[in-house]
Amino acid sequence: DLTPLVDGVGSARLLDMVPGRSADAFGDWLDARGGTFRHRIRVVTMDGFTGYAKAATQHLAQARQVMDPFHVVHLAIDKLTACRQRVQNETMGHRGRSGDPLYGIRRILLTRKSLVTPKNAVKLDDVLTNDAHLPVQVTWHFYQEIIAAYQQDRPRDGKLRMFKVIKALHVKIPNDLRELRVLGQTLWRRRADILAYFDTGASNGPVENINGKLEHLRGIALGFRNKANYILRSLIHSGGLRGAINAL
Template sequence: MDPFHVVHLASDKLTVCRQRVQQAATGHRGRTGDPLYGIRRTLNTGAELLTDKQRIRLWKAFVADDAHVAVEVTYGIYQRLIYAYEATNRREGKIAMYKLLKSIRAGVSKKLPELAQLGRSLWKRRREILAYFDVGASNGPVEAINGRLEHLRGIALGFRNLKHYILRSLIHSGQLQNRINAL
């Protein structure tokens, strides 16, 4: 599991936790003016990238209701996960990640089902997660290329003429101008 997928999984669990707490506290989905709905994007931002205004908004949302503690705890775990990947020294990052995985593996309150599920999922894949710190390689570039190829394949649906498909592919990839200039 590369850093992108691990952080994405944690981000998804944070979103589900926020939605659950929002629903329990207000009895409806998020609306404008609801504290947790107002911070939904801010929660997925790294702590070091937050502006003062965003920090204040987070703090106000967390102290607005005691029920928001679940979101605050899950947010803290999410930030620790990001911090482990951003460590300048691979050894420090690996130690921080192992401690984090161990801490959320067991001992998580039953009031935090999303965090408990995240802990179980990450603990099962701990070897792959920790291997990133030994190797330092990621399959992110391969995933990016596969994503582009899938998108390009989706554009081709309905084309029966190979020349039209090639032309559409060149237009989409921005290479048509190079092809014209080569003539």
């Protein structure tokens, strides 16, 4: 629940935990909350999992769905990495090894352009300008464009730039750029959710923060064997209930 964060009265909180990661699991939980609860929800932030989007569409028709920037960029990262690995295998005949050109820039490829050092920029340019590496160069370009859209000072400018990227990936990608074609299909299918970020500014970051806290909790406890106990401990830890419980 991001309401306390939006209202400026507290941090995001965990509302509940249920078994399963599916549209049915999320949808059943929403149904159990009742109509009053559902109708008060205005924005739903989520990752790229389509099950959550399906459940939100079915049960929260009035809410604005927002796909988190981190997960949008991560989609591009996955396709860029897959493209590099494919071209690496096609040009060298084996997986990446020390001394291979594409393998040597694997981390530089994922670095935001403005943060690449001059030395690494030369190294990157030398590899990407090789005609055999053209698919990687094109995929890297669109990856950087997605990042640049989120870096715009004005949300309107960022939204316009992102829309241009999504549209270009939807209509102009040849068949041999297979990773970009798949990325373009995904971005086009989720374009409303992706562009909604620039209108709402809503992010899934607080949810990821809670996930990190719960991972830390499991580490401290050396794991939980009792599901009910795990849920209760998680709600106390991240559900804003700690101050309401008197252990004495």
